[in-house]
Amino acid sequence: MSIPVVTVGPGQEDIVSGLERLRGPVTVVRRCSELAELLAACQSGLAAAAVVAEGSGELTGTLVERMQAAGVSIVALTDDPLEASRLRSIGVVPAPPAIDARSLASSITDAVDSVQDRFSVQTVLHAGFSDAVSRAPVRAAATASVTTAAASGAGRILAVWGPAGSPGRTLLAVNIAAELAATGKSVVLVDADTYGASVSVLLGLLDESAGLAQACRMADQGVLDDAALDRASLEVFTKSGSFRVLTGTTRADRWIELRASALSKVLERAREKADTVVVDTGFCLEADEELSFDSMAPRRNAATLRSLEVADEVIAVGAADAIGMPRLVRGLAELAQAVPDAAPRVVLNKVRRSSVGRSPRKQLGEAWQRFGPTGDIEAFLPADSEACDAALLSGSVLLECAPDSALRLAIARLVCADFQQNRTSAGRSTRAMRLLTR
Ligand SMILES: Nc1ncnc2c1ncn2[C@@H]1O[C@H](COP(=O)(O)OP(=O)(O)OP(=O)(O)O)[C@@H](O)[C@H]1O
Ligand SMILES: [Mg+2]
Known part of the structure; x- marks a missing residue:
């Protein structure tokens, strides 16, 4: 089944057309103009993954946790190694902006495959009564x-x-x-x-x-x-x-x-x-x-x-x-x-x-x-x-x-x-x- 993806950032057009040309592993279901719209799209259950094409600096741990709570894994494009390591530490998969569509699709697939594990571990570690996400764990x-x-x-x-x-x-x-x-x-x-x-x-x-x-x-x-x-x-x-x-x-x-x-x-x-x-x-x-x-x-x-x-x-x-x-x-x-x-x-x-x-x-x-x-x-x-x-x-x-x-x-x-x-x-x-x- 094709993975539904939402995208954001001025650089998303090339990415979207590249992914669409693959006709397969991922489908772009919405292009968002800003992060708030992306978050809303994630929370509405529209997507299983989000690609932040530009502006990854706006991503925070709280935002990421909200998206993950909606079952969405995030890939963000950056060529700055420091930013890449910051992104990793808040649970985002970094990728270089020059990444080709096929590699990006496989990064998205890997991120979605691992989100089940990652989310369950995070839920176990960080969720409870204190979260909107779940009370069960x-x-x-x-x-x-x-x-x-x-x-x-x-x-x-x-x-x-x-x-x-x-x-x-x-x-x-x-x-x-x-x-x-x-x-x-x-x-x-x-x-x-x-x-x-x-x-x-x-x-x-x-x-x-x-x-x-x-x-x-x-x-x-x-x-x-x-x-x-x-x-x-x-x-x-x-x-x-x-x-x-x-x-x-x-x-x-x-x-x-x-x-x-x-x-x-x-x-x-x-x-x-x-x-x-x-x-x-x-x-x-x-x-x-x-x-x-x-x-x-x-x-x-x-x-x-x-x-x-x-x-x-x-x-x-x-x-x-x-x-x-x-x-x-x-x-x-x-x-x-x-x-x-x-x-x-x-x-x-x-x-x-x-x-x-x-x-x-x-x-x-x-x-x-x-x-x-x-x-x-x-x-x-x-x-x-x-x-x-x-x-x-x-x-x-x-x-x-x-x-x-x-x-x-x-x-x-x-x-x-x-x-x-x-x-x-x-x-x-x-x-x-x-x-x-x-
Ligand atoms: N064993 C004790 N004997 C006498 N006074 C005490 C004792 N323990 C605490 N107090 C006093 O009771 C008051 C309240 O203590 P404390 O601020 O530690 O309570 P708290 O439960 O943290 O309250 P808060 O609801 O304000 O957070 C303070 O004035 C403190 O000095
Ligand atoms: Mg006190």
Whole structure:
């Protein structure tokens, strides 16, 4: 069967007539005047392949993913080797502009033949609730991402999630990053909360540049290499180690810059670089298509959902009180639906007698047995306003401003299996000294 092809670009006429003369493997079903028209044609199910004859520079990862979601493979003509490699990195097959019709037809055929595999792998790796494309492969998504990480020997992604009500996601994520860095691990901390990014505030970084948005933009353009990731991130030094931070979009209206496909690439790139990528996520797990009729519209919750889908490990944190616990229970049920393989480690934060009564651990444990999902609460993090306020005020982490606090020790034990308390003195009475480098 002849492959239906759509084309775009001023140079398409020669290409079209060349392909038509072959009378066989491919049929040009529409000539488009611009990329937007090409995208619409692809999404209407008209074509199995698209040829971008000129202007390949306008192709981004997001566009390509949309076309691939419609089952379309893309061939773009360029004679620039750098552009060819950029195109490859976003899933486009490059070909030289001087290519003869027969070779172009066979490139198109190869691209279409491989799209089945490529799309299924990409769907598995990058699709899930966060995508308009498909909900089905969520289970495979987590499995595949773990397998990929294991196979490449790359680092792990640890997502910190929790329901609405400020249970302490950011505090936990930031301090987990600091604790891991203090053990000598290389760590990248990513602020992917599209509702209330606050990692930079907690760390006292006067940063308005939204490093994660920058990194996503570069990933979308297919130019996110190690050096670019370094440029987009800040290095935060403490006396006990250092870690890199991709700051979030502190202006609420910038959530649109954190597209799922680009974020996946950023997280994958970060995990190639670091032992652990810690992601501070938003609270909301609603699939945005339930909120919007435009199935291709950007999705505010995609960053959280995508982070949870690709994470090797999820920590779910809830506030240990009469409001926080039921929210956590409901939130975990939503999480199980949205990301079935997440297998979260449950942590209760802000544990205090005044809100629970005497023996809070016992009381909370019993309440969990009765109302919570199966599985135990893995850690009880005490309420410690003094330590948290001191950290916030000085823009530092607990291992520096409250190294011996029960809260800091509980967080360290949660993520550092062989944590010993006597290591804590390393940071005692030191204030965070940080050098910010781009
Ligand atoms: N164990 C704790 N004891 C006392 N205060 C805490 C504790 N954990 C967090 N807090 C405080 O609770 C507030 C919210 O914490 P944090 O910003 O980490 O929550 P969040 O879940 O990220 O909230 P948001 O919805 O804003 O993203 C902060 O003021 C923080 O200092
Ligand atoms: Mg937060």
